[in-house]
Amino acid sequence: MTVIDAPRPTMTDDERRALIQSAARATYNRKVWMSRVFMVFLGLALIIALIPLLSIIRDVIGNGWRYVNWTFLSTPQAAEVSMFNQNAIGGISNAITGTLLIDAIATLIAIPISILMAISLYESSGRIMNAVRMYVEVMIGLPSILVGIFIYVVVVTPMGYRFTAFAGALALAMMMIPLMTIACESALRAVPETLTEAALALGAKPSRVMLRVVLPYAVPRMITGIMLSMSRAVGETAPILFIIGSSLVNSWKPLQPATSLPTMMFNYLFNSNYQSQKDACWGIALILIFAVFLLNLASRVIVARTQKGRS
């Protein structure tokens, strides 16, 4: 009856068990050794990644720290630097004002558009919406200088070559919208389907399901996405460099030229004859890094707070 002419086992059960266990032990030892090797590699990779980052932060803090004082933050830049007192460069309040103004307007424009786009991407699944989603994702990678040129052509030029904070805000909104849209959509997609079903099963209209169940659940993640997009925009230079002009005074007027922190840095570094202004860039850089850090921290705090009590 035996179909397969297999050789009779030459080992007893105990011998076979001993063999398997010693093989398992050898495999385990090899894995422990491999694991150590990989840990070393990973540690090295981490160090290589951190060295430039930490050295930037060390230099920025080391060189920028002396600029962090109330006078520097609250005085506008000096209109003219005297040849005889090159250290009297004033402060950066005009750039802080400009940055706040431009980023605030940009965020106010971007938030409603992004949330509406996210909702429509979430609710519809046709071929057209897929194309829109792909378009939005491509827009994330759009070189920022192109956004600047685009706004220059369609906004600044028709307005008679007027440089305005508003034009800068439009450019930054264009940079933010794709990021925010995708972040908000993924926040909506993270809402458990069972909640949507529960609401529908109670007789809720789709609009109420969105407003009362899906959106409230998604809001913390949406805020995170919005703040991260903002922190990206705060440091953007290229798209606003040649459309917002510059202002030497604290100006809150959207239709006037403005100076922002990154553009001030650019001008100090490349258009100034004074070493004192070039040095002040360390201070500006420190303020910018701190602002981005604060935005990131705030978004984390918001999420941590609202996640409490959710299972």
Added chain:
Amino acid sequence: MEITEQGNEASKQAQQAADSIPSMVEAIADKGPQTSIMSLRDVAVTFGSKVAVRDVSFDVGKNRVTSMIGPSGSGKTTLLRALNRLHDLTKGAKVTGSITLDDTDIYNGGIPTTLLRSRIGMVFQRPNPFPTMSIYENVASGLRFNGVKKKSIIDDAVEHSLKAAALWDAVENRLKVAGGTLSGGEQQRLCIARALAVEPEILLMDEPTSALDPVSTQHIEDLMSSLKEIVTIIIVTHNMQQAARVSDDCAFLLMGDDRAGELIEFATTEKIFTDPSDKRTLDYIQGRFG
């Protein structure tokens, strides 16, 4: 203080009602559905080209508990979700045959879907209270979804539904707390209260105890026998003993050779479990497969 007394009074009444149930069950046993509230005729659900369940015809008796049993893949849950049109959300899903609620076809009879769903409540496999809402708001949500605004009505409905779901005593003093802070069993009763608040005529329950411990399961089962006085219950369950304990009528589904679920037998639970007509039913309830 007054509310507590009312609560005690109500729970006493509920207890009395619950006590009288065994005799009532005996009184109506064997006779089958007296009046039917929902009828299924040749119902089939397909997803694209795949038939998930087909050839289902039976009547759901008013104020009775109807269970749907069968092994995995027999289409119980799929069938249940056809009864409140939840498949409408799924692309490519199609329900054929006729399902009528009080003689009106729920798919072609002109009932708006949202209105239909407010008449047919649902409790899901895992407790799913709205995490962004308090206990109170969870129960009130169905009313708010349907445009009820008056606070006195909502207050009443919340208390009444929580009592009906035997949860009032436990949460009376923390109605403003998030629903997610309750235990699993309490969350499921909260979901039952949420469904009851809209005063549905039918309550669909999709394996409502499969994620719960035995004690919570017991609570829900006890609850069902008192609930059927106010609402008709259709329950899907994996657990044959549960079907035997809680239901009056029973539908047995099985996956056919073409991997589509089909209705093998529908009868009173007593008949299914003591004297089934189909050999496959007998094999299943005797635990020979599934």
